[in-house]
Amino acid sequence: MKPRSLSILLPSSLAIDASDLRSKTAKIGQIARAASVFRADKIVIYRDPDLDETELIEKILNYAETPQYLRKRLIPLAGDLRYAGTIPPLRTPHHPLDAENIEIGDIRVGVVVRVHENGSWVDIGSKRSAFLNVPLQKGGRVNVRVTSNKPLKAVPVDDDEIAEYWGYSVARAGTLSEALAPTRTQTQTPGLRIATSRYGESIDADLLRKIGAESGSEDVLVVFGAPHKGISEILDEEKKEERGKSFIAEFDYTLNTLPDQGTETVRLEEAIVATLAILNLAFH
């Protein structure tokens, strides 16, 4: 059953096995694609003290998720994003191929470019800005629905009015334990926490059905370890260093989604696609 939300938790050391910026970018780009194909709502980067590349990962994930027509405005092309152009486009509904082609009723991501006491002008990918009848924060990102083409006018839309997949947000956590701690949203439903590990339970059709039955309307978290150490090792370290605070991480499932793998190691980007592809069947 469809979860209420899907979050992916990844370590700040996820690209520790990539030696240069180009291959780090390629890896993070593949993760951005996988998150979009499987409609992840949120990617949380939890800090691994072995390598903290949170900022780089966040930058590249955000770059990939931003509609092409807003990148120039929202993202300063710093040195870190040197290879970001090589990431394949996400081709999500919020990334129109022809941004200039606007129809009434279209929902668009926009950025506020000019504010006036009577309203705001928002760049939604057209040469003309769309006028909104409300004052907004200049430079802010906003979802709007087009209400008139000539002149170009729009109104803000709430997330729950958008039926299509509308990209992911990126968040940070100081530790994995912190990322797993119940949040206000999650206490509304018990939540379903899934860890991935090659030492976990091999997933099969029965387990898939069980997870499917339990995932409906839940906030589902899927946690991945680092290329050089697994989730239990990471949590043990956090506990030892008392970075884990009071929350003891408990998972509803610890799954091996790649039983009988033919290779000694499975790369994180491969494990993410494989795991989300399998869970997608449970959620569907």
Next chain:
Amino acid sequence: MKPRSLSILLPSSLAIDASDLRSKTAKIGQIARAASVFRADKIVIYRDPDLDETELIEKILNYAETPQYLRKRLIPLAGDLRYAGTIPPLRTPHHPLDAENIEIGDIRVGVVVRVHENGSWVDIGSKRSAFLNVPLQKGGRVNVRVTSNKPLKAVPVDDDEIAEYWGYSVARAGTLSEALAPTRTQTQTPGLRIATSRYGESIDADLLRKIGAESGSEDVLVVFGAPHKGISEILDEEKKEERGKSFIAEFDYTLNTLPDQGTETVRLEEAIVATLAILNLAFH
């Protein structure tokens, strides 16, 4: 249930959406990894007249599959393989990390470097060549088991003596229809032919179980279309051009392994990992 063999059928136009050799190499490298993670025995490249890069694909797939210590001998580093070094290592059992560390009983891929009437010398990754008591074809690739360390001696081993995943072979087919035509091996068992299509039947736990029950001891073929056209279009074209010959392709299943995808398009390398990850559960 474990299939007797697993073959992946891919079009010669699989990298049509990649603009340069570097990104083509990355794409083909990801396919090599996926084939290995999910223990594919064979990758068949069927010719798509829109773009025939069979040779390039074959070269890169073979490069990735060849143990590092034999690459210099077996593969001339032609211009096409300029970026092949950027492909992540497969880390399969036939690619030892430390090739010099040889123990009695080890199985190794070797290449015949010198032949004598009483036997052959085979390079198995050590500075010393291993002596085999049989005359072999010079330059040929052979699987051997080490029987003595000092002096280094080995015997040839048959494929069915190797329990671990031992890499894939690469083959060509003139058309998809030809690739699907029953072969002598396949007539021993009915075979299971699986097509992938976003217009196919969405796979779920029930279907997974059914495929699992039918796949045991079968030769399983998993067919993928091209980035720019699907399998049915490819087969229709072949039929029209009478390239399809007499064989009418019939699939046991046409599966959508990515139901409710969040992106307009799913890249072939993503579809391969997702599909093989799901089928792996059926086969396990």
